[in-house]
Amino acid sequence: MLTVLEPDEDLFMYLSVSEHAVSAILLRDQRVQYPIYYVNKTLVDAETRYLPLKKLILALVHAIRKLPYYFQAHTVYVLTKYPLKLLLKRSNFTGKIAKWGIRLGSFNIRYRPRSSMKGQVLSDFVAEFSPRKELEIVCHVEVHPWKVFVDGTSSALGATAGIVIITLEGIKLEHSFRLGFRASNNEVEYEALLAGLKAVLGLGAKEVEVYSDSRLVVNQVQGSFEAKDSRIMEYLRLVKQTMDRFLNVRVVQVARGQNRHADFLAILASSLTKEVPRLIKVELVAESRVNARIVISLIIAAEPCWIDSIIDFLVED
Template identity: 65%
Template sequence: MVTAPEPREDLFIYLSVSEHAVSAVLLRDRGVQQPVYYVSKTLVDAETKYLPLEKLVLALVHATQKLPQYFQAHTVCVLTEYRPRSSVKGPILADFIVEFSPKGGKEMVYPVEVILWKVFVDGASSALGAGVGIVVITLEGIKLEHSFRLGFKASNNKAEYEALLAGLRVVLDLGAKEVEVYLDSQLVVN
């Protein structure tokens, strides 16, 4: 079962190569290693003629291109050989992925579904005043709705900014660590 890592948790990556594919398995270790993400790349053309070390480098490059967020947010230790530990599954999983990777240039990427808080915000302005609407969906799927009038005159763009700020304040007060924010203002999104 794949799992999501904790923020800034140390991760391990096992690399594996074969004649026709390379793979990488990203793991967290809490006494028992648990897969976080895994990727595989089928070798094509000249890649099949690479030396084993070059294939390992290719596996690492492919993993860093597909999973940059993990390499930026975590310390990642690269492992390429089996080391006995309590319940080490990483090398076995990496070898399995390589063995059963599709041939013919196809690529396999298996994402981990990370459930985040969702925040939907919208702001609007008219001659009668400006207002904000916020919908928060918690990790448990609980929907919290709130709307209010702004106590000052605001353009539509200003109302959109205020909606975003109010939505972020709400989830911060509720203890959210990571959120996805949805809004319809191209200006605010950019």
């Protein structure tokens, strides 16, 4: 222990990973950052093959194992540029990530974006931890776009959609949707596109590449085709509105064969098969994202009419 703490004082933690080890440093911040504890763990066997994002979670779990009393008595802020909180709260993870998420949820851990690395001690910590070979620390990895594959289908069984999100670390997140309303094929494709954009936005992505096998939807979003149907125009407006919330978005058309994963998830949502090879969340979208608008003409009647109550109801709705 390198410094003495005050009761209920907020603490801060930085995480770092390399090819063969993970580490964490716990600090207090009083305009100047003072180190409290430094812990590290050498990766063994399968741990060396973890993706960097999973290694970051492992570093946090290892810190809790070594320093449980600090996490029990203080609020700890984990400073990171990666969406660890959103990743741990997702319901479609199984295995170790799900177990770690439950364990971390029992402590008062909060997550903040890391804006800078203050203090010479922290700089020395990162420099000392860096391996001999010039391997990149995960916090300095060059930003690449997230990838999102979307697909929708409408049949006699109903309208369904599927999305596959591939994170910067290569983790695949799968999601299926059943639409609780009737929709055309083009409307379902737009529902899938909106679902994919909003899901990856919720995970903190800033740069995204979206892949769809719908030629019409992709060209309308790119501006090559014009939308004429009123509902499709509203879908297109919502898509562009959502895209404006990213730093950079590319919507690309791919062949159906390259989009089989998302297509499978769309089919899965309407399937009655009980055995599913892995845990995949199937969500019900009860209403269309495009609100139907009813235009009512003014009707003047000399005497009360039986349709007056209906008109009043529609106007109020």
